[in-house]
Amino acid sequence: MISRDSARHYLGTYWCEQAWLGADRGVMAGVRLSVEGGALTAVETGVGSVPPGATRLAGLTLPGIANAHSHVFHRALRGRTHGDGGTFWTWRDRMYEAAAVLDPDGYEALATAVFAEMALAGYTAVGEFHYLHHGPGGTRYTDPNEMGSRLVAAATRAGLRLTLLDACYLHGGIGRPLAPVQQRFSDGSVNAWAERVGGLAPLAGPTVTVGAAVHSVRAVDPGSIAAVAAWAGEHGAVLHAHVSEQPAENEACVAAHGCTPVELLDRCGAVHDRFTAVHATHLTADDIDRLGRATAGCCFCPTTERDLADGIGPSTALRDAGARLCIGSDSHAVIDPFEEARAIELDERLAALHRGSHRPDQLLDAATRHGYRSLGWAGGELVVGAVADFVTVDTDNVRLAGADDVAAAVIFSAAPADVRHVVVDGRVVVADGRHVAIDVAGALASSITAVWDVA
Amino acid sequence: MISRDSARHYLGTYWCEQAWLGADRGVMAGVRLSVEGGALTAVETGVGSVPPGATRLAGLTLPGIANAHSHVFHRALRGRTHGDGGTFWTWRDRMYEAAAVLDPDGYEALATAVFAEMALAGYTAVGEFHYLHHGPGGTRYTDPNEMGSRLVAAATRAGLRLTLLDACYLHGGIGRPLAPVQQRFSDGSVNAWAERVGGLAPLAGPTVTVGAAVHSVRAVDPGSIAAVAAWAGEHGAVLHAHVSEQPAENEACVAAHGCTPVELLDRCGAVHDRFTAVHATHLTADDIDRLGRATAGCCFCPTTERDLADGIGPSTALRDAGARLCIGSDSHAVIDPFEEARAIELDERLAALHRGSHRPDQLLDAATRHGYRSLGWAGGELVVGAVADFVTVDTDNVRLAGADDVAAAVIFSAAPADVRHVVVDGRVVVADGRHVAIDVAGALASSITAVWDVA
Numbered sequence: 001m002i003s004r005d006s007a008r009h010y011l012g013t014y015w016c017e018q019a020w021l022g023a024d025r026g027v028m029a030g031v032r033l034s035v036e037g038g039a040l041t042a043v044e045t046g047v048g049s050v051p052p053g054a055t056r057l058a059g060l061t062l063p064g065i066a067n068a069h070s071h072v073f074h075r076a077l078r079g080r081t082h083g084d085g086g087t088f089w090t091w092r093d094r095m096y097e098a099a100a101v102l103d104p105d106g107y108e109a110l111a112t113a114v115f116a117e118m119a120l121a122g123y124t125a126v127g128e129f130h131y132l133h134h135g136p137g138g139t140r141y142t143d144p145n146e147m148g149s150r151l152v153a154a155a156t157r158a159g160l161r162l163t164l165l166d167a168c169y170l171h172g173g174i175g176r177p178l179a180p181v182q183q184r185f186s187d188g189s190v191n192a193w194a195e196r197v198g199g200l201a202p203l204a205g206p207t208v209t210v211g212a213a214v215h216s217v218r219a220v221d222p223g224s225i226a227a228v229a230a231w232a233g234e235h236g237a238v239l240h241a242h243v244s245e246q247p248a249e250n251e252a253c254v255a256a257h258g259c260t261p262v263e264l265l266d267r268c269g270a271v272h273d274r275f276t277a278v279h280a281t282h283l284t285a286d287d288i289d290r291l292g293r294a295t296a297g298c299c300f301c302p303t304t305e306r307d308l309a310d311g312i313g314p315s316t317a318l319r320d321a322g323a324r325l326c327i328g329s330d331s332h333a334v335i336d337p338f339e340e341a342r343a344i345e346l347d348e349r350l351a352a353l354h355r356g357s358h359r360p361d362q363l364l365d366a367a368t369r370h371g372y373r374s375l376g377w378a379g380g381e382l383v384v385g386a387v388a389d390f391v392t393v394d395t396d397n398v399r400l401a402g403a404d405d406v407a408a409a410v411i412f413s414a415a416p417a418d419v420r421h422v423v424v425d426g427r428v429v430v431a432d433g434r435h436v437a438i439d440v441a442g443a444l445a446s447s448i449t450a451v452w453d454v455a
Numbered sequence: 456m457i458s459r460d461s462a463r464h465y466l467g468t469y470w471c472e473q474a475w476l477g478a479d480r481g482v483m484a485g486v487r488l489s490v491e492g493g494a495l496t497a498v499e500t501g502v503g504s505v506p507p508g509a510t511r512l513a514g515l516t517l518p519g520i521a522n523a524h525s526h527v528f529h530r531a532l533r534g535r536t537h538g539d540g541g542t543f544w545t546w547r548d549r550m551y552e553a554a555a556v557l558d559p560d561g562y563e564a565l566a567t568a569v570f571a572e573m574a575l576a577g578y579t580a581v582g583e584f585h586y587l588h589h590g591p592g593g594t595r596y597t598d599p600n601e602m603g604s605r606l607v608a609a610a611t612r613a614g615l616r617l618t619l620l621d622a623c624y625l626h627g628g629i630g631r632p633l634a635p636v637q638q639r640f641s642d643g644s645v646n647a648w649a650e651r652v653g654g655l656a657p658l659a660g661p662t663v664t665v666g667a668a669v670h671s672v673r674a675v676d677p678g679s680i681a682a683v684a685a686w687a688g689e690h691g692a693v694l695h696a697h698v699s700e701q702p703a704e705n706e707a708c709v710a711a712h713g714c715t716p717v718e719l720l721d722r723c724g725a726v727h728d729r730f731t732a733v734h735a736t737h738l739t740a741d742d743i744d745r746l747g748r749a750t751a752g753c754c755f756c757p758t759t760e761r762d763l764a765d766g767i768g769p770s771t772a773l774r775d776a777g778a779r780l781c782i783g784s785d786s787h788a789v790i791d792p793f794e795e796a797r798a799i800e801l802d803e804r805l806a807a808l809h810r811g812s813h814r815p816d817q818l819l820d821a822a823t824r825h826g827y828r829s830l831g832w833a834g835g836e837l838v839v840g841a842v843a844d845f846v847t848v849d850t851d852n853v854r855l856a857g858a859d860d861v862a863a864a865v866i867f868s869a870a871p872a873d874v875r876h877v878v879v880d881g882r883v884v885v886a887d888g889r890h891v892a893i894d895v896a897g898a899l900a901s902s903i904t905a906v907w908d909v910a
Contacts, residue, residue, distance in 0.1 A: 075857070076857065078857065078858060078864060078867075078868055079855065079857070079858025079859065079860050079861065079863055079864025079867065079868060080858060080859055080860060082811075082814070082815050082860060082863035082867065083860060083863075085811040085814065086810055086811040086814065086815075086863075087809070087810050087811040088809065088810045088811075090810075090811070091810065117853045120853055247808075305805075306801035306802070306804055306805055307801065307804070307810075307867075308804075308810065309804035309805070309807065309808050309809050309810045310808070311805060311808055312805055333867065333868065334854070334867075334868055335853075335854075336870075339794075346761035346762065347761070347805065349761055349762070349763075349764035350760075350761055350764070350766060350767055350802065350805065352764065353702075353764050353765075353766055354542070354543065354764050355541055355542050355543045355545075355546065355762075355763065355764045356537075356540040356541040356542040356543075356545070359537070359540065359541065360537050360541075396896055396900075397896050398572045398575055398576075398790075398871075398895050398896050398899060399789070399790075399871075400534065401895075401896045401897075401899035401900040401903065402530070402531065402533065402534070402899050402900050402902075402903030402904065403533060403534025403535060404534065404535055404907070405534050405535060405537060405538060406534065408534055408537035408538075408541075409533060409534025412533075412534065412537065412762075412788065412789075413533055413534060413788065413789055415791075415870050415871070415872060416853075416854075416870070416872075417870060417871075417872030440853050440856075441851055441852050441853050441856045442856075444853060444856035444857050445851075445856040445857050447857075448856065448857030449857065452859070
């Protein structure tokens with residue numbers, strides 16, 4: 001039992017009954033983690049009993065888990081997109097309805113609740129792919145980063161580490177003007193995007209950083225892609241983009257530019273080791289080679305890719321080429337890092353008709369270390385100097401009882417309900433399965449109801 | 456709060472805050488269910504408050520959910536099949552190791568724990584596809600149905616409705632002898648199978664029935680398939696068979712018999728409206744037509760089909776042809792009826808690249824009514840005369856908060872942890888999320904550890 005007072009601890013010692021210390025070391029029993037100033041200052045193994053003053057973490061402790069791709073407001077759609085046959089258009093109409101009505105207060109309330117749901121599910125960090133910048137019709141707020149600052153407030157209150165991936169979004173399709181609802185997303189030009197995003201710097205802190213994003217090759221022209229990539233390079237920021245989620249995007253890109261989205265991004269200087277291609281579902285062999293040679297991140301969002309009928313991306317080929325797979329819950333049809341990670345392997349099995357393309361430790365790397373790198377943090381590992389983010393999963397429950405390979409069992413069989421303790425930046429966020437600061441179900445219900453009462 | 460004393464109630468009244476009353480009526484608020492002698496005797500809607508003496512069921516109450524395909528002992532493999540790359544052979548070697556060592560006591564202990572895990576997850580009925588009949592090496596037990604009777608004892612103690620699908624298993628492949636471990640499965644001849652299964656009749660009761668199964672066209676020759684089908688017809692029993700789970704089965708069947716497994720089963724008189732084809736993954740257009748015209752059941756086991764890399768079956772085509780889809784957790788890689796039901800649609804989306812092939816009410820029908828029919832029970836519906844089996848899902852939690860279409864939200868986003876109350880045959884089996892009779896995690900841990908201590 002962790003006292004709720006420990007939510008305020010910033011310096012402390014934890015004793016893990018078992019901890020996963022990476023692919024090389026595997027699961028070790030009796031691991032002491034020492035934390036100071038938000039970082040791990042010691043990781044000792046073979047500690048047979050709980051040291052005096054240490055907090056006991058029963059079960060399996062994992063490094064922090066990164067949700068590398070989130071559109072937080074899509075959570076308002078859950079359980080509301082299956083009427084009228086539940087086609088893609090049902091979903092997109094509802095998504096645009098929600099996007100049209102959110103105001104700063106509503107956005108912050110919803111984001112706080114959803115980030116807290118993520119923490120309860122075992123996520124310690126989130127990459128929020130943010131494009132809901134302006135007011136309805138594109139009207140600027142007095143603070144042009146009003147909406148981004150609300151996301152920072154939400155993540156801080158929910159206790160989640162945040163990479164604010166501010167997305168450039170300029171067009172309604174290749175060579176097409178913005179639709180009315182998309183006016184909220186656009187800064188009008190890439191220079192205006194860069195100027196606004198430059199103003200986000202004061203929001204950065206121990207648990208907040210700013211990254212750049214190209215919404216997609218549909219929404220950003222090549223010259224602007226190059227400018228966003230240059231901005232990211234100058235600022236040492238990570239860069240994300242939606243890439244080849246649907247075949248139609250590839251067809252439009254080839255028709256307009258004579259090359260695939262990956263090649264276009266590469267020509268614009270965007271494909272490098274701080275780049276993450278989100279989805280990366282419908283790729284050519286050349287695309288895979290480019291992403292691999294760059295050691296780029298590839299963020300798979302399998303529960304969303306199932307939900308939106310995107311298809312199954314070439315996860316094994318990407319990994320073998322050198323890309324670093326990570327995970328995201330994207331549209332939040334469900335929020336479950338274990339299902340997300342195992343689905344990389346399970347959906348590959350459905351496509352390849354054989355088992356065992358991704359080992360459990362590779363899936364754990366995707367959920368932890370690779371995700372942290374994609375989001376620009378030195379973490380997702382239980383090593384000295386890493387940020388002090390970790391997650392403890394109860395192993396004494398019906399889902400995990402009887403397993404001998406506990407790390408594999410957690411990846412392949414655990415559920416969010418099994419997450420007992422979550423520590424971010426050395427602070428306890430979830431204790432005994434409950435968020436220390438927020439009534440999460442209540443916050444979700446009220447914030448989502450508020451969205452649809454207006455819509 | 457339901458008193459644990461109510462575990463002994465056999466006559467009672469329940470008031471559902473909300474209940475799903477089938478595809479036509481949808482979700483209704485304030486539903487009173489009256490139960491007598493294990494059957495629903497009244498279903499009244501519009502009951503505004505909890506009637507005196509009624510048990511309040513907060514959340515959404517669903518009809519009983521059928522797990523139409525289970526190999527209960529495979530649960531011992533969870534978290535133990537991912538070493539050495541985790542190929543299919545890793546899995547099968549472990550499966551045969553477990554099959555080789557189970558004795559009646561160990562089988563009953565494991566089955567009790569796993570059936571109880573199913574009840575906690577929201578299943579009310581199970582079809583146990585049973586082929587572990589005899590002792591090691593095929594030695595007969597004094598009671599030739601020792602192992603089957605242990606399954607009955609396990610289901611009774613766990614509170615689950617059971618269809619004991621006793622499987623004929625004669626060959627180690629088409630024209631191939633049994634491997635040593637398979638000796639336990641075989642009766643030697645279909646006549647011996649029928650004689651033994653005839654002895655199961657005394658085990659039937661209000662919550663137990665006996666069905667027949669053909670393990671597969673690999674393990675049963677055409678003449679014996681016809682004999683099993685005839686036995687089922689004479690006894691009014693349901694009939695199940697593994698069908699076309701892997702392409703290799705089809706190839707072997709075509710090579711040996713000049714037709715697909717479905718056509719072979721049909722020629723043998725097995726394909727009719729009391730037949731259920733389990734998996735039905737790799738089918739021809741003719742197979743789909745035959746199963747549809749027969750209004751046969753087709754039991755999809757998507758979490759197993761993902762885990763074993765079977766592929767994605769033609770769920771929409773089968774349904775459109777007239778087949779009745781149902782669900783099974785099969786190898787128990789996970790036990791989660793919601794994931795199983797939604798995966799029918801989600802995996803179809805991955806194959807078809809469009810959304811909305813199966814509506815939520817069709818997936819609910821698969822989980823409930825169609826599964827009960829596949830298992831030979833008049834249930835899986837909240838109607839007068841049906842068996843009194845139902846499941847209540849908490850809707851006031853992080854996964855379901857904010858949804859307006861609560862039935863769709865449950866199918867697409869709920870998890871076993873959300874199951875609060877389970878009633879089978881008018882008896883409370885799960886109350887407030889706990890099994891009323893069994894420490895399930897403890898029972899799983901001890902029974903699974905015992906299997907591998909011997910293996």
